[in-house]
Amino acid sequence: MQLSFTKMHGLGNDFVVLDCRQRPMPLSTQDIRALGHRHTGIGFDQLLSIENAAEHDDCRYAYGIWNRDGEAVGQCGNGVRCVAAWLHREGLLDLDETVRLRSPSGPVTVRLIDALTAAVDMGEPQFEPGAIPFDTPQRAERYPIELDDASLSVGVVSMGNPHAVVEVDDLHAPSLERLGPQLTAHPRFSEGCNAGFATVLDMAHIRLRVHERGSGWTQACGTGACAAMAVLHAQGRVGREVEVRLPGGPLQIAWNGPGHTLWMTGPAAFVFEGKCTLPE
Numbered sequence: 001m002q003l004s005f006t007k008m009h010g011l012g013n014d015f016v017v018l019d020c021r022q023r024p025m026p027l028s029t030q031d032i033r034a035l036g037h038r039h040t041g042i043g044f045d046q047l048l049s050i051e052n053a054a055e056h057d058d059c060r061y062a063y064g065i066w067n068r069d070g071e072a073v074g075q076c077g078n079g080v081r082c083v084a085a086w087l088h089r090e091g092l093l094d095l096d097e098t099v100r101l102r103s104p105s106g107p108v109t110v111r112l113i114d115a116l117t118a119a120v121d122m123g124e125p126q127f128e129p130g131a132i133p134f135d136t137p138q139r140a141e142r143y144p145i146e147l148d149d150a151s152l153s154v155g156v157v158s159m160g161n162p163h164a165v166v167e168v169d170d171l172h173a174p175s176l177e178r179l180g181p182q183l184t185a186h187p188r189f190s191e192g193c194n195a196g197f198a199t200v201l202d203m204a205h206i207r208l209r210v211h212e213r214g215s216g217w218t219q220a221c222g223t224g225a226c227a228a229m230a231v232l233h234a235q236g237r238v239g240r241e242v243e244v245r246l247p248g249g250p251l252q253i254a255w256n257g258p259g260h261t262l263w264m265t266g267p268a269a270f271v272f273e274g275k276c277t278l279p280e
């Protein structure tokens with residue numbers, strides 16, 4: 001099978017983007033794993049498909065998201081900015097036009113500020129444990145979680161995908177290498193979670209690293225940045241407009257609190273166009 005693709009990234013969170021407007025996404029779970037492999041495939045954190053929206057949908061296009069491990073997921077913040085930039089390059093989305101796109105977890109509203117910068121309405125953060133899903137008898141701002149050799153105090157939220165957010169003093173502590181994978185796979189998250197480790201610099205600046213479910217440590221996680229801002233805002237640790245700096249660079253996040261949707265602004269980049277042949 002011949003495959004044409006676009007390699008893109010958002011702050012180093014890298015994607016293979018497939019144009020699936022004329023045919024359904026052709027890859028199996030095994031194909032995705034093989035293509036995502038950094039040594040024997042193309043290499044990516046997530047695969048994105050760009051699809052036509054269903055008839056009568058008020059969204060102009062739809063997109064699908066798969067982690068490198070082949071599992072389909074609900075949302076990808078860096079990915080949606082890349083989808084918007086790709087649609088613009090194809091002449092399907094104008095600058096400054098506001099468009100709705102259907103993600104696997106529901107519609108998002110996107111506006112391209114320039115050809116490679118998008119502002120995205122990521123919806124309202126969901127703190128209800130059942131929405132994440134997170135196993136707890138009652139909702140709280142922070143939950144104690146026991147790992148093999150550490151006890152963490154964790155905030156949880158869904159941005160269309162599950163996130164845990166932990167405040168830490170040192171983002172480079174060697175222990176995070178162990179804690180990230182353990183938290184991602186903790187049994188209280190029945191579908192796993194994206195584990196964000198955040199340092200609050202002041203009310204408007206956060207530093208963040210995310211160990212992603214299905215992809216491992218990434219250079220940036222857009223929904224992770226939204227989740228960190230939402231959790232830390234709910235805890236009174238940051239204000240309404242925050243720069244979240246990830247290893248790959250900064251995202252701007254704005255949220256007015258419960259009852260409001262959250263906006264993320266950041267870049268998208270094209271890397272190269274490619275073709276590959278998959279073994280039958």
Ligand SMILES: N[C@@H](CCC[C@H](N)C(=O)O)C(=O)O
Nearest residue numbers: 076077078161212221222223
């Ligand atoms: N990198 C993404 C998140 C991708 C999905 C995530 N790994 C999950 O399993 O939920 C982002 O930029 O948001």
